[in-house]
Amino acid sequence: QVQLVESGGDLVQPGESLRLSCVVSGLPFSRYGMSWHRQAPGKEREMVATINSVTNSTWYPDSVRGRFTISRDNAKNTVYLQMNNLKPEDTAVYYCYVPYINHWGQGTQVTVSS
Numbered sequence: 785q786v787q788l789v790e791s792g793g794d795l796v797q798p799g800e801s802l803r804l805s806c807v808v809s810g811l812p813f814s815r816y817g818m819s820w821h822r823q824a825p826g827k828e829r830e831m832v833a834t835i836n837s838v839t840n841s842t843w844y845p846d847s848v849r850g851r852f853t854i855s856r857d858n859a860k861n862t863v864y865l866q867m868n869n870l871k872p873e874d875t876a877v878y879y880c881y882v883p884y885i886n887h888w889g890q891g892t893q894v895t896v897s898s
Contacts, residue, residue, distance in 0.1 A: 806880030
């Protein structure tokens with residue numbers, strides 16, 4: 785059974801950093817592209833980062849490009865999201881996702897507030 789377990793969410797002040805982790809089990813992790821998404825209250829879920837399984841190429845929307853970095857450690861079956869210079873508009877529940885099998889994690893809350 786595939787499981788995605790996110791961690792690392794917290795309450796931080798604007799300008800601070802956080803690193804989210806997502807540990808994946810139940811599938812050959814290195815073979816799958818991964819992505820991070822977020823959903824703020826009253827808004828649709830949006831993708832904030834994706835990483836390829838073969839070339840480790842990445843993509844980000846303009847809203848986070850230059851501040852967020854996705855990476856993966858295939859030895860640890862883990863995908864990370866490093867978030868720097870956080871802004872109040874980054875407040876959301878952040879989800880780990882395996883696009884090829886349409887499988888989501890349970891989410892981790894990130895709150896950016898002074």
